[in-house]
Amino acid sequence: MTLDQLKENERAIIKHINDESLALQLLTMGFILGEEVKVERIAPLKDPILITSGSNHISIRKADAKSIEVQKTQD
Amino acid sequence: MKPVDTAHSTQQVVLIGNPNTGKTTVFNALTGMNQKVGNFPGVTVERKSGSFSINHIRFKVVDLPGSYSLQPNSEDEQVARDYIEKTGEEDIVVVVADATNLKRNLLLCSQIIDKGKQVILVLNMMDLLQRNNQEIDIAKLQNLLNCPVIPLNARIGKGIDDLKYAISNYTYRKNSFTESRISSNVIDETMLRFNKINQIVNECTTKVGEDKSFLFTKKLDNILTHKVYGYLIFFSMLFLIFQAIFSWSSYPMDLIENGFLMFSDFVAGLLPKGILSDLIVNGIIAGLSGIIVFVPQIAILFGFITIMEDTGYMARVSFLMDRILRQFGLNGKSIIPLLSSSACAVPAIMSARTIGNYKERLITILVAPLMSCSARIPVYTLLIALVVPEDSTFGIFNLQGLLVMCLYLLGFLTALASAWVMSLIIRSKGKSTFTLEMPIYRSPRWKNVGLEIFNKVRVFVVDAGKIIIAISIVLWALSSYAPGNAFEEIEAKYAQANPADESIAATMAAEKLEVSYAGIIGKSIEPAIKPLGFDWKIGISLITSFAAREVFVGTMATLYSVGSEDNTRSIREKMLAAKNPQTGERLYTRATTFSLLIFYVFAMQCMATLAIVYRETNSIKWPIIQLIYMGILAYLGSFIVYQLFS
Known part of the structure; x- marks a missing residue:
């Protein structure tokens, strides 16, 4: 599944990012392949979304979240 | 007391760091009022430089734009990377890092060490680290990175003297972070760097309790990005800014205008009547007055904007507005320049600097003046009075007031429509993504706010002022000859x-x-x-x-x-x-x-x-x-x- 399908407060492991420049950008902002990501908040108009990984909090558009493949973690 | 002679060091001090690490506060604490603002050559990325002295030696300091890494993802990062590449072997690169987010911040640091630069790592926000119940073993980190590490709390200036001392006593040690050229693929290389960084961070940091730093931010976000209160608070905030630029600034503006009128009368009385007096009074002084009169509005708007940026609220505004404005080729951050433009387009256009994407920033600048500004009000008032009697009403509304509102609305809708058309025409420099860091909420640093206002006003008066004076003189000549x-x-x-x-x-x-x-x-x-x-x-x-x-x-x-x-x-x-x-x-x-x-x-x-x-x-x-x-x-x-x- 992809990151845009996650609901608020759901967690997942980042598997692969299909867009190379986005992958590099997210990596440098602390969103590392194989680490956990959480959808912290979805904007009132359903887009963009606020995601967190460790101490890193960023907002990204759904269109970009679509190219991030994740595996949902069970809790 | 006779000033002591200071020698200029040939060494340059370059500040670099992730966004939101308090790098600007470190720069301000190092240089005080000794700073200049300009642009990096060829681009509109702001370039701050300054200097400080220690032991009678003066060091030049350059503040580079915030960057996550040396692999550029934005114009800002490109500028920072190019500048780092150009710095000489003797120059000192100070990497400012957020102590509460060591892992991500060390990526940039490791890349700069591998460029063979003389690096000092500054761990800023040490106060927050304590509140997060974390500890960092500075001596161990220094050993593992093989470069000086200075803990700092730039907000209260703690550690600044240690940093100055470390700069003036730097001795070069040959150093590299990674043993060999690891990979040709940047993503693989970055992953390998993070592996090593993880080991270092695990060795140097200890958790002594639960990390509570995000609790307050999370609670505040529940209100400030709420689907009802969030917009309500934002629009009240805008109303306040609007009110301030519109009406509060009228007192200092009247004062400035009257002051200039008195001054030009005074000058006119001093000089013999003739072309020279006319040029000075009606060309130059009138032109100057036309520039200075904008200063209160610029100062007020940038006061608000810096506070919004500094506290972390601006990122939330973009988060709320991005979805709406994106449809018109704009960005969540375009809302500030667009709405401030209904007071005055000049400060509004300067405030578009906060928009990272080149194309979205350009479109914002191009359409902002379509918003009806305060200078149009006297024109509207005069003309509307010609066709609509003062007391005519439409239903319960005053017809004159209604017409003015329609004109404002017309300007706003045309601005959106023009933005949409331009977004189809103007070519984008790089993909339009909206990956924006959401920093935790902090109280504004008033010294930064003051310096920012001062710098913005100076840029306007000096840079735009030259052009305005020149055109004023031409207009004066056209109507006086x-x-x-x-x-x-x-x-x-x-x-x-x-x-x-x-x-x-x-x-x-x-x-x-x-x-x-x-x-x-x-x-x-x-x-x-x-x-x-x-x-x-x-x-x-x-x-x-x-x-x-x-x-x-x-x-x-x-x-x-x-x-x-x-x-x-x-x-x-x-x-x-x-x-x-x-x-x-x-x-x-x-x-x-x-x-x-x-x-x-x-x-x-x-x-x-x-x-x-x-x-x-x-x-x-x-x-x-x-x-x-x-x-x-x-x-x-x-x-x-x-x-x-x-």
């Missing part, structure tokens, strides 16, 4: 009249303006503006009001002093009484007045705005395009309205 001896003839005509008679003097001034170069241009463009219902008098006013829109009212006042027996009637009454020489009917019919109103909604009648667009885009191309496209909008809009109503 006439070909041949046209002025002398008019003066001869009234030679017998009593020079103390004010109505004669006004008539003379009006006749002089008619034969001046500005008048000639007004008359020569009459055929072009006739389809809009304008005559040459309006033509002259269109030209002179290029200095500032409200000049329209003053020029009209001068022009309509022609042929009136008394000076007691207001401009409005004079314009109402004006007759079309061919038809003998009223000149300011509804068609002409509405047409003129539409012209003022759309036309780029403001040299200060053009000057600041030139300054901000670093190219003459964009202000010209803006002048042309807004001119076409104005011409077509007025043409359609005139044909509809006549």
